[in-house]
Amino acid sequence: MKVNWNFIKLGGLLLLVTGLYAFSNSRNKQKGIEKIDIKFVGDQNLYVTHEAVNKLLIQNLGDLKNVPKEDIVLNTIEKAIVANEMVKNAQVYLTVDGGLEAKVVQRKPIGRVEGGAKFYIDEDGKRMPFSKYHSARVPIITGVITKITIKEVHEILTYINSDEFLRKNIIGVHVTDDQKYQLKFRMENFVVDLGNKEELEKKFSNFKAFYTKANKDETLDDYSKVSLEFSNQVVCTKI
Numbered sequence: 001m002k003v004n005w006n007f008i009k010l011g012g013l014l015l016l017v018t019g020l021y022a023f024s025n026s027r028n029k030q031k032g033i034e035k036i037d038i039k040f041v042g043d044q045n046l047y048v049t050h051e052a053v054n055k056l057l058i059q060n061l062g063d064l065k066n067v068p069k070e071d072i073v074l075n076t077i078e079k080a081i082v083a084n085e086m087v088k089n090a091q092v093y094l095t096v097d098g099g100l101e102a103k104v105v106q107r108k109p110i111g112r113v114e115g116g117a118k119f120y121i122d123e124d125g126k127r128m129p130f131s132k133y134h135s136a137r138v139p140i141i142t143g144v145i146t147k148i149t150i151k152e153v154h155e156i157l158t159y160i161n162s163d164e165f166l167r168k169n170i171i172g173v174h175v176t177d178d179q180k181y182q183l184k185f186r187m188e189n190f191v192v193d194l195g196n197k198e199e200l201e202k203k204f205s206n207f208k209a210f211y212t213k214a215n216k217d218e219t220l221d222d223y224s225k226v227s228l229e230f231s232n233q234v235v236c237t238k239i
Contacts, residue, residue, distance in 0.1 A: 032066035143175030195229035
């Protein structure tokens, strides 16, 4: 019987490559973490710093440098980072050059509650503590603060943030005793009575039409109150 040496050579080559790959893979897993890189997505590190995240990891998991890759549990590291109240989510992975990289997304405040309790409302409508690293320039929320009004204020602020004119000009939301909403503008002396949080698009459309005309007529300073509570109309109170 004729021996197929080409087949034997090919089989031997495959065994050699498989062995080398297994050996390399084993050595790579045993190799320790050489560096840790924290990257912030979006607004950079406004509310939590690289140092704070590194300190959090050390407190919860110890020093990760030189820890073998095979001992690294990425999900555990992600949970440790997200435990920081300023962090929305985190993605952690190992790099080919022996590093550990974490991409961190911070929470984004859209309103600041001032009263008995002080906190931010974030973009998801959740309470967010103040940061010692940065103070957000967001509308101030005052008045009757309850779970219901926080939910409704979040809806109002979300709409405001979707409109460039409103976002630049509204600096405050006040919740009245009967759970209606008043808006404070940056450059104007009048208060805007929004009423409830229903029909926001129609109310703000009416307001912008009023504002454009009053600004053109130079009469904005003549009013102390502008009410949007009534359907399809803007009711103004003169000073």
